Amino acid sequence: MVRSHRAGRLTRRDFLAGATALGLAAPLARSLAGAPARAAEPAPVPGGRLRISMSVMAIADPRLFDWPEKGNLARGTLETLVRYDADAALVPWLLEGWEVNADASEFLLRLRPEVYWTNGDAFAAEDVIANLSRWAEAHVPGNSMAARIASLTETKRVETRRILTTRAGREIEDEIEVAVTGLIEGAVERVDALTVRLRPVRPDITLIPGFSDYPALIVHRDFDAAGGDLIRAPIGTGPWVLDRVDVGVSAALSRRADTNGWWGARIFGPAPLDGIDYVDHGTDPERDLAAFEAGEIDANYETTPAYVPDFDAAGLNRADARTANTVCVRMNVEKPPFTVQITRNAVQRAVDNAVVLELGQQDRGIVAENHHVAPMHPDYAAIPPIPADPARARAMLREAGAAETEFELVSSDADVPRNTCDAVAAQMRDAGMRVRRVILPGAAFWRDWRGYPFSATEWIGRPLAAQTYALAYRSDAPWNETGFADPEFDALLDRALALADPEARRPLMAEMETRLRDSGVLVQAFWRDTFRHMTGRVRGLAMHPTFELHLEQVWLAPGEDPER
Template structure:
């Protein structure tokens, strides 16, 4: 029974434990905020539990009006459930909003939800829908809309729908759709989620970029053709590979104005200069853009030479250079053999990947895709770097003469990191071919390459990223990893609210990832964004989430 109350209302029993651990120094502030706000505690209240005041948002010092031009790849849009790059969400964020927002300080904030409650064992979620919200076509936004979208998220039969991985606990394994009775509209402003098993990750899943809330009239092939949403902007133009433009929707009374949320700018332009950062620098020097979507590698120092301001955040963003275990090459599946995958991991020094691939702007990782920034991380040792042993193991598997083709996009840090992996494999005696693919075509089949590299965003929970990327059969499981023990342990971990107890199961999950040689995940990245002076609210987000309503020109 909890003794902790807020405004006279008892909070989740776990919150009292989190307060105690935070005050004892067992939890970082980010972990504390992530854990308590995921339970439904507001970030202001969570800060108050520690005797602190919530930080003042920089965008509070913005003026109304103005144009912001951001360098960013402009990619083709599709069904939001199938969004696989945040650049897509930066465009649709003008009119498609989210139930929940995840912030760089670790907190979860209600957006189209006014709040939520979770029972003690995380088997029932009560979602309180924000009242007074309108779609920009005049329709009321209600609990029916929330239930409709969550039902869509639970359709694992929909092509590319990664949201099904985030809501797996609500999905019937036989039909591939939501379990009867799992999503209940209680009244016009309340939705209840009834889970057959505990799952602590749903609020985090609602905040991820493919979780945009869309109207029933959406054009799933290109949402920009039917820009009905709840947000403050609409789309003026969207030319893939060139430019996309959002403008204030003057005919729509956005709910966020009354809530003091911002939406300061009148116009937002995303301009595509390709994948070569030197072209971005040239655009900045010529005053063709006001800020970058992201600044990478050695170009961090270069752009500061022209007087732009820096925003930096340490994150769980990373790169995975993975063999696809089901990929066929010349009539065989070369990476289905665990010895081949282990040999690859043993031949690569991750410190070299960080130095040559990302100019040492991060920390070394251990190929488990879970790290110290995740609350349930366990200190499991990496596989030893042993290039001689790697070649011996590859020879034992009869694959010493096999040519491994490793593909990557033609950009800066991802190409450089993949080059570093390929060079080390060659140094160990492996037969390696490097293939570099233009960004305009690389993303079309990014999950299907036999051996390639992909960037992955930060996620608040370690179990969340393992479920998205490595659970059997998931849309984003580009390694084609399928392991029944792993899947069962993941379900077990997601049912444990306390992160310390969950870390005992996570240790087993990390050990499987490392032992199976699932991927080379060499480092965790610090993320950077630069902007010319005069803008506020543009800080680099820890997970690249498109909080464009916070950006404005300085007052």
């Protein structure tokens, strides 16, 4: 991998993501990658509460989290084993380090010593094993962590369960068979109080990157015994504790006051902030701008591209990132009219992705290729593009017998997905298709984001493209919102997950990219540049490529905002 980077076949970002996933220490990886020198920072000033505008969503069980904002809200008190940092490196967090054998078939996790929960318990191997056991429960609805550790899990038994369903407007009781899953016997071993060994049933290069994702926040070993709800039992290892969460309004965290304190203080220095306040201003960027002008907030979660000039003009500081974040305008193959592949392909051929980038993202990003793998991924493979062709799209629709079909395209009212869907709908209409747009308030859209036949979902990037494929496109994956199910794709993915070298994975990725694109389930038009604004008092706050808020070393300069 080092040779590939030095030969120019891997970018610095690609090298960092791949090398650190396999256990190379982040400082050494940055050195080998030729990391730029970092400017000297002034000493942090302790105190103050950071006020951030962000959607405040219900949080209970982290393994069920399905939006980054939920992870941010919980991250002040819960932490992950591994952190994906703003440089695209995977760094040890609750782990002190890890070792991976040559074919990624055995992992040794070394836990950080002297880490304490806010209830006084020492963080130990039992906590890691308890979390892995919870994550292995694929039968728990919404548990996306089961897909991330699938190589450690198996079906234990099949149970018949009764569920309520709605048919023809009536609620009826059905019986379904449910496969109850758990950890494979011997796949997880407690070596000692601070060491855990993993032996996946097949090699899996995504295990360590998966531990960095926001549903992988680590809960106390007795989390389920305490009710399985973070609000009711807010025990964590982080610098702050949850004070309150008022969904759709605000949330607050304050510095932990127990005698053990946060483990990171002895390594990075104390977390300067006394607390964090999240304020929910909805999806209208104008409300954020007004809150900045009124001095009510210090930073926002995101500035949408159309509003970057307005926030810049307000004298705010800006942070930005080139990312593998995107908006997937996806079709569900299980729901008419998208059960017919040629209909889906017709929608793709009607849309010029460059136009969607311009109108949906104000040209702030790069054009994508309808297969959900980004050029910044280490395992990206370039495949021949299929150009937009409105005339061909019309002919394909006639061939499918769908020339008179009205397509209903659903999005939230958030700026980027709304504008993206408007651009897609306009081009479909230009190709002679009938399209009706449905725009829902964010909270209403999120409740059923996987259930629409034709809608747009914002996806954050992952360190490895194979992670995204395992989460979203493997047959029956928990976040598979397209209904895409292809046994050959699944087999290719299994082979790719066993290959540590991204260059060796690339031919397999090319096959998967082609199969996914040609299935017609996606109009995935661009990769996003993302932005965040803050007042001049805020120091140390970056625009993370996956919107994560890492606030342990963020601080507020004293005195009045110098920009006001």
